[in-house]
Amino acid sequence: MVLEAHLQQAVLLKKVVDAMKELCKDVNFDCSEKGLQVQSMDSSHVALVSLLLRESAFTEFKCDRATSLGMNVDSLGKIFKMCGPTDSLKLRWQNDADTVNFQCESGEDDRIADFELKLMQIESEHMEIPEQQYKVVAKLPSAEFLKVCRDLKEFGETMQIQASKDGIRFSVQGDVGTGNVVLKPREADKPEDRVSLLVHESVTATFALRYLVTFAKAAPLSSTVELGLGPDSPLSVKYELENADNGYMQFYLAPKIDE
Amino acid sequence: MVLEAHLQQAVLLKKVVDAMKELCKDVNFDCSEKGLQVQSMDSSHVALVSLLLRESAFTEFKCDRATSLGMNVDSLGKIFKMCGPTDSLKLRWQNDADTVNFQCESGEDDRIADFELKLMQIESEHMEIPEQQYKVVAKLPSAEFLKVCRDLKEFGETMQIQASKDGIRFSVQGDVGTGNVVLKPREADKPEDRVSLLVHESVTATFALRYLVTFAKAAPLSSTVELGLGPDSPLSVKYELENADNGYMQFYLAPKIDE
């Protein structure tokens, strides 16, 4: 057995796959002793998905040899659909086998679903993601970001984001009119209700709303989301797992350049 | 600024729009110093919607000059979807501007959504609604009316309403059988639980259930609904706002004439 990983909550991986499903068809899961990692362009090569599940996210993790396992995301979605919300997951890969095994166990151990998934060869266009120094880092409730994106996408295809010390403004211009939502920095008892802005320099940029909505659907992964903005640089949309040390799921999207 | 109206609870207008959405595509909001008014046939010219929001329904209301503002109801629905349940609303229209501005503010003022909606020219088929002397006026809990309509629409498309001093009977004949719900007059501690019947003459009439279900969805506007019935005359379904002086929303539906 080269890879054996046990996850307390299969639902974590289910959420990750759900978030990835609309963007990527097939992806490589890069396995090493550090954990699992995915880095993939979306099918239309406009957005980038970056997932890291550190070894600490698992109750048990063993990986003898670094390797890339190519999987079909749709199939993964179907597999995890079999899992109940409290199921645990065991992931196994034998040396050079052409399948990987998923085993979902209900909490009471009275129901075991398992699936043998065929692996696929995916040319891994390995990409470096430069560590950006964002001019603005905004942290807000992930549910609020999801709602803003969904509400505004009704009016148009392009969203302008303006961030300054006073707040962050999401705007869409469409045929029937122009919509804006402004969030001001906000303290709150629960950290997950806060809106905070770290601003070195005000930033205005525009993005294809379609992708933002897709990213925002990763909200179940975390109660908060972190937006990273810079002038003429890609937007980062990052969801840290409940325990940030366990990893994150992050999306990048190139801005629309003004004509 | 010709029109400026502040509403404590944006949700009131949201409910009104939701109730109107399924019936009308575009409507004129007639603004005067008395308040806002809408009178519109539904798209298939079978039903009629009549809305009155008196000036007193607003925390602030100013209208320098009577005017009709044509708006798309779907767009209004999308705008109010952005509002939280406790948001307040500011409605503004500048002299002869071709847009009207909606501004939703959360209670804590840390989230402002606003929308600039393009106005449209709608030929206003102005109609007089004759004050009917209904043979029967029935008042019942709006939730109960909603449930009756929803339950019975499962069995057929046409509802017969029979009202007499003994009670009001809703009947549907369908392929799988015939369903009846009878409500007898009922006293109750809370006025909104009462069922009362004012009967000058027993009435039997039939209506297209589809419209009744749509009307009944306005239930969030008021805990009670008033049905007005006459032989061979349109049914009135009226929801008075919690404070009746603030206005009402009313629907009319022509009866199906027996073949």
Place this chain on the structure above:
DNA sequence: TTTGGAGATT
């Protein structure tokens, strides 16, 4: 724990 209603999504 199970059932119903409400809200949201396609």
Place this chain on the structure above:
DNA sequence: AATCTCCAAA
């Protein structure tokens, strides 16, 4: 308009 999911009440 129909389905599905989530949340709340019994």
